[in-house]
Amino acid sequence: MRVLLPDLPEFRALSEVGERSVPGCELAYYSGDHVPEGDADGVVLWFASGETRDHLLALPGLKWVLTLTAGIDHVRNRLPGGVQLYNANRLHERAVAVHALAGMLSAARGFHRYRDAQGRHEWASPASIRESRLISLDRARVVLWGFGRIGRNLEDLLRPFDVFIEGITSGTTDTERDEALASADFIVLILPSTQDTRGIVNREMIDRMKRGAWLVNVGRGNLIVRDDLIAALHSGQLAGAVLDVTDPEPLPQDDPLWAEENVIITPHIASTTTDLVYRGASLTRDFLIDFQQGHEPEGLVESWRKY
Template sequence: MTKSIVCMQHLSSGQQELIRAAAPGYTLTLGDSRNPDLELLSGAEIIIGWGKGVSDTLLRQDSPLRWVQAWSAGVEKLPLEAMKERGILLTNASGVHAEPITAVIFSFMLMFTRNMHTAIRNQQNRRWHSDGQESELTGKTAVIAGTGSIGSETARIAKAFRMKTIGVSRSGRAAQGFDKVFTTGQLKDSVSEADFIINTLPITDETQGLFDADIFSAAKQGAYYINIGRGATTNTDDLISALNSGQLAGAGLDVFETEPLPEDHPLWGMEQVIMTPHCAGATDRYADRIVDIFTRNMKAYLESGSPSLNLVDYSRQY
């Protein structure tokens, strides 16, 4: 009997062929996450992506669903408890974002060290000016919260700038590219060394509001804060206070507690803040990379009954 894979995102014909070649005995059908076909989904063993209003269909008691490949690295918006109870395998898109997000992180850091954000404003006002405060990344210290694919790629590139790299992770285990690694419980100690505090963390019960006044007050005076992980890992009011007091010299933000950021939010008017609209991970190579993860996982799934890459631990929520 033919089994069913449904992808809720657009795939090119070449990407579809790669999946079909990796999944003999399965059909592949494209769905629409914005307007899901519940009848189509009701017979799926494997889902790539997710859609609004599909939970009741996919998580019913007699559903054939066995594996969900999320379209994002973060999985906090999925019905994790229900999926765990049903024994559904969940893999995420970790690794897809490393290159584009690392580029955004260094865009923020280079703009701050070279005062490019003020240069752009001066250009718009036809003003020829430098305050003489330009610096460089060489010799600076980056404290990177999260030593996964994004954090590791950021550390690797930082070494090309001859920076010192300090990681922060749940385990505190040594990781390639990092001079040393602290545990999350040592975050307050680690930020005291940072010229740049870089937050790449997912949102979990443990990371909710982790970056708050206590952490910012422990930071080196004049450090910069960069968040490309999840907005809810940061107490925004505490961040604004640290920026206004000068404890933090600036912030590069791609994610926010409320998205879209309200038009009257004070962050919009802060000249020491650079913002992007949660697009740090966007790239024209996104689908190619997810298909690569999926096809490699499909091989493992056919051989052992379980994908081998990016398998989410429900107890950790990532």
């Protein structure tokens, strides 16, 4: 089985003799300016430019692709027919859940406002920060909109705060969803970008939310209609937002979201940790060994063509 991997030291180690090697696989390595010639049974897709990605997906003999991302936006509609697609939710789920919790805690305690005051060299009291609303997560009501692996990890992290947690899934009725939104102090978006979810958080949906709630988005930026979000922040319908993802990315310098005092923006780094590449290579090794041993690897995306 010939497989193409990112040309990074952690992945190069899979070719070396030792405990991290993958016996029985011919491993080749691609970079931004080089894709090895010849057929390939599989491709592990990560850190590739659009041009390199399209080159890899067009390789002759391709049977499967493992994208070491949770989302598949960059692959959908580009994969040839008959090629199986796998993703790596499990590589990112814990870090994304931790990031969401960190954002919620920062929002609850107003860290963003105090960081702004620090930049002005001000010793700010709560009373001196306009519209300060310092709260606690204890006994808060939290809605996890998209209750998959990341949502379950976040649920575990929230348990010590004695919060009331409700998950919204594809099986949740509109009535149940609206009742949950109407009572939530925090609404965490963990949805993928699909035809059904793009723009789902619009003015109408925001009006169904509890006044003064916080919105946390670690899903995809295009879930939210930006202008409707800003209007809700100005009216007080939403107290604030924590956004690890935006639409577009990167966010343009003149985008009005930058000026919103109660918006905390991080540059799509929720899953980033210092050992991410090492963990990605380890996941790839386990994935390839499963193939070699005749087992179905984890992460098959069976309904990707519906996206």
